Amino acid sequence: MYDLFIVGAGPVGCYFTQKISEFNYKLIEEHSEIGKPVQCAGLVGEKIFKYVKKEYLNKIDGAYIHYRKDYFPLRRKNVAYVLDREKFDKDLATDLEISFKERFIDARIKKDRIEIRTNRGLYYSKYLVGCDGACSMVRKYVTEKKIKYLKSIQYTVEFKHEENMVSFFLKPFSWIIPENRKICRIGVISDNPLRDLHVPEGRIISRTGGLIPVGLLKTFRDNIFLIGDAASQTKPLTGGGLYYGIKAADIAGDLFLEDKIYKYDSEWKKLFGNQIKIGMMARKIYERMNETDMEKFYNFIKKNRKKIEESCDFDKHSSLFKILLSSPETWPLILKYILPF
Structure with missing residues (x-):
């Protein structure tokens, strides 16, 4: 029997697993490799480097805010960083044992253990951890709350843009994030992102997209807990979730090591639950x-x-x-x- 069975080897799942790696764990990932597909703009603030190695593609010194045909700059040195998400994910997975192409199917809560079924077989564990993203299969064992999703799409394109400034467009919320002087990530969040994404002429390097869950959820129940997008630990206004997810994984890891994981839901909400509440209010105002x-x-x-x-x-x-x-x-x-x- 495992101490922990962790579903999802994205950055949040890998960070958490690194924290608890002294225990008997099993980490599964439905995809065939780490870092793909990438479903993230990869723009983060300085605070994330408290938890991870400070490596990045580009420094950002501000943003141009656009509405209709007008725009203006907001400037602050090193306000954000553009990550190489594939490398970021792979670094976090270093030295971890990961079972690839293994998919979580369902779970049953027993008196002293959790029975977990995947496409590879049956397992038993003391704890089940859902780090399996926006459309988490583990989530239903913790909460039945209806999830609000934002829809997003992003293209990486050969396109010239001021190297150390991002551009944000207010309605619909969209962005241009330069990796360097010649390559940008161009994305949008809207009800119909395929319609609303305006891609300039230039070679398209990659496409990605997906759903972003927003709002506060219950994240711990019966020795099952959720971290990251599975727990809807995202910024409701912009959809960013990497910092909150890593921070929550750090909290969960520390509490597990202290044998206090039952405090996880209340502890992470003390630290940034109000930010999500305020963000949800701001999003509702924005949408109306x-x-x-x-x-x-x-x-x-x-x-x-x-x-x-x-x-x-x-x-x-x-x-x-x-x-x-x-x-x-x-x-x-x-x-x-x-x-x-």
């Missing part, structure tokens, strides 16, 4: 906002860009919300969309 109000919001950000450059946190979207709430100018706009909640 009409074009006139979006223009007012854009103009407020443009007018207050110095304050935003100085005080906004890449990994805490609540920092932008605080700036909005600090100005009476935005109160009617925010109340208009918050009151229906």
